[in-house]
């Protein structure tokens with residue numbers, strides 16, 4: 001298998017919605033993605049397997065020198081192979097090239113895999129949002145993480 005990163009706007013909003021629905025409780029629709037990407041401040045990358053099938057993506061909203069990750073998903077059958085890490089490293093490279101100083105994201109307190117991965121890549125906790133997630137996500141508290149110059 002080969003995996004390459006491609007700009008998120010090369011992926012159909014239908015495929016993004018399919019992946020999102022497999023990965024995150026908020027379950028964005030194709031229409032949600034179309035609305036989001038009508039705004040150039042939203043950007044991201046997807047991972048394509050064998051130049052055929054998109055198996056994950058990360059998207060973000062950029063404001064001046066700061067970015068916030070909105071969605072980060074790898075389809076269940078492709079997890080645990082380092083693909084999530086590959087996407088985050090691509091994000092760091094792009095952030096560096098675009099002079100983005102800070103990258104923020106929220107992760108559920110109950111999301112062991114996500115927390116492990118973010119910690120390994122140097123994200124640090126900068127806050128908590130209580131009652132942020134619906135009960136169905138096995139916990140309601142969001143941990144706010146930052147990859148910031150003072151943390152790196």
Ligand SMILES: CC(C)(COP(=O)(O)OP(=O)(O)OC[C@H]1O[C@@H](n2cnc3c(N)ncnc32)[C@H](O)[C@@H]1OP(=O)(O)O)[C@@H](O)C(=O)NCCC(=O)NCCS
Pocket residue numbers: 023024072073074075078079080081082083084085086105106107108111112113114116117120
């Ligand atoms: C979070 C997510 C994107 C990670 O993708 P992935 O491709 O599986 O990630 P990787 O394989 O690059 O790395 C996962 C790391 O977490 C570890 N991990 C995976 N599952 C784990 C678990 N249940 N408990 C602890 N660590 C776990 C892996 O061992 C690996 O760490 P390592 O490099 O030290 O071995 C993926 O699990 C996913 O899409 N989850 C559902 C959506 C989600 O939670 N998104 C993030 C919201 S903030």
